[in-house]
Amino acid sequence: MKKIETLEMINIYKSFQGVRANDNINLKVSSGEILGLLGENGAGKTTLMNILYGIYQPDAGEIRVNGHRISIDSPKASIDHGIGMVHQHFMLIQNHTVIENIALGYARAPMLFPQKKMRQSIVSFSEKFNFNIDPDKKVWQLSAGEQQRVEIIKALVNGAGLLILDEPTSVLTPQETRDFFHVLEKMRKDGQMIILISHKLDEIKKICDRVTVLRKGRVVGHACTEQMDKRSLARMMIGREVIFSFSREKMSRKEKVLDVVDVEVDGDKGYPVVNGISFEVYRNEIFGIAGVAGNGQRELVEAITGLRMVTHGRIRINDIDITNQSPRKIHNTGVSHVPEERIRFGIAPNLFLYENAILKQHHQKKFSRRAFLAYGRIKAHTRQLIKDFQVATPSINIQTKNLSGGNIQKLILGREIADKPDLLVASHPTYGLDVGATEYLRNQLLKRRAEGGAVLLVSEDLDEIFELCDRVAVIFQGKFMGILESDDSRIADIGLMMAGTKDLRTGEGADDSF
């Protein structure tokens, strides 16, 4: 395998059932360079990278490595040319352990006893990024953030000459992202090249040398990141100004919606991962839970939405006890849920878009008559939904799996918010959304709050938490390290609390305690 010095994609076309996903795209990267690939949801970024990785064949166009035309007819061919990829939707085998997942694609994996022989190297490799994951856990036991770390390790172990990163940091914590970027910077110094897709413009600005911007399948511009600021990047991407900060007017607390009392929940391995958590969420309030993935927030959310057994304690919604009730009952009580893994838990990928638009709500009067679905009304509702939430799709009569990642997310959010729940439980709601859609979504959450809804927001994105939440709880190893008001001065130290420091005693003039 020769080292890749330059890679060019020339005049690439690709359409799906009449959708032009890529329309005459040109792109070039050279070694020692990090190229950002920007574009709104559905612009065709993933499609383009899948062509480069051999998952799709372009309708027309060519790919050149070091000036020579090459054909990439399968992921294997692409790997053989020294290309590695972190996929937007995790390409992991749920029933296998982390080791088995990494061994599968590792070029130097031993033929015999790979599980035993690779453990040590995987552990030390992941320590380089400060990723701590249990290599013997099965992937389905991991949270989205942990899965993302596995996905990254998988792509990096082979030391690819060209690394494609399709939204690699969407569910990482800021600290993890920083560590990961240090590794990328080192790779750049070693002469590797990287294509990075991200909707987090700060990241793009920080690490990329150049950006290429796509809109509706076409290249709308190239730029050097040095000369651009976040605002101009956003403008280039979506063609209008984006507001990055919100005014969240103060609201007085109304009656209690969610009441969690001393709840304990077991994890997938059978031992407790939520250890006695109590809190309340009120009307007109957005309550945030911040924490590093894997500290029990997933299990807590699943317990509240009825997907997981509560072993101890009570959960009440509007004073109705819903502890260990069925998810449907809980949903009917007024709880909506935006799950952290959209493909696995948020949609039924093979169903049509209009069917997915009413999941969990199909039995409501407005969508059904006795045993029959009222398709007319369902479709009208869906059309309204995709208009309000700007879901980019050629039609509502396509299988939902064919939407781009961000558009699937918009659909889920639209479905859950349009239901006007008393309590909206949202995990990483802006995961994979472009800046325009993020802005819209945050406005929607604030609107829900203003209308009297309560929102429980779980996120590793601290900016999002700070911007939206009235109160923030920090979770660590299944316990709350503290609940802070948004004007609490200790909030600046939230990073420390996420790492397990309890109750920083700053605040009332005790700043010197460190």
Add this chain to the structure above:
Amino acid sequence: MEEILISVVQRTLVAGTPLLLGTVGEIISERSGILNLGVEGVMAVGAVTAFIVTHHTGNPWLGLCAAIIAGMLISMVHAFASVSLQSNQVVSGLALTMLGLGVAGLLGKPYVGKPLAIKINAMPIPILSDIPWVGPVFFNQSPFFYMAVLLAIGTWFLLEHTLLGIRIRSTGENPKATETQGVNVSMVRYLSVITGGGFSAMAGAHLSISYSKSWIEGMTAGRGWIVIALTIFALWNPMRAVVGAFLFGGIFVLQYMLQPLGISPNFLAMLPYMATLLVLLVGGLRDSRRLNAPAMLAEPYRRGDR
């Protein structure tokens, strides 16, 4: 009494041998994600091929080799339909059963009622077979028995402790993710189905050149279907298949023993399927993930599908 017991256990192991061979083959195929309902047909082809070749050459080992090759070849039909054409695996598997049974009946017609002069006999293992009790039961068996057990253990080792095993299992769990890791999913599936066919054909050969030494149409007698049930009963684990195969083999023996007592053989023939349902029920109630069924079993895979 002692003699009877030894003979019952011995016959149980003999009856379980073809079940074990077939099941291990089916496990390999299903672990790669391809459901092969053609086992019954492939077994019949194996049986008839082994018989014919042995009949003409006088060498049963040659017969066995020919049977394996025939089984692999005819399984390729199913591999082609389900992997390359992505057709419905249930339909294609049933077609394979029909095809196999038909071909075997046709080829075997001239040989009905002509017993072989030579067959593969029990092969006592020196020293071990002299151990009282254990010796005659476990170490004075047909080579098919030893092969079946060794192949089961070997397959377990392959699936659980080798890279190839991880590739096969990954293919059955998530072909798309597996392919993005540079594994040739089609090839893994072809190989698994073909290997599985070879195992089934061996099971058939056992029936015609070791268990008996004649060919009768329909001599597989539904064993191919028991294999399908057994694969589930064993929860896709070759080690559990060993236990399951001999358990079900015992039912075969009981069928003959209990018949004089007035217990319907149909009732006993039903037991393997009942046992399988029970395992699924009990296992599924506890934790369906523990059932271990390959996640993408029988799902056609096409590259580029989202």
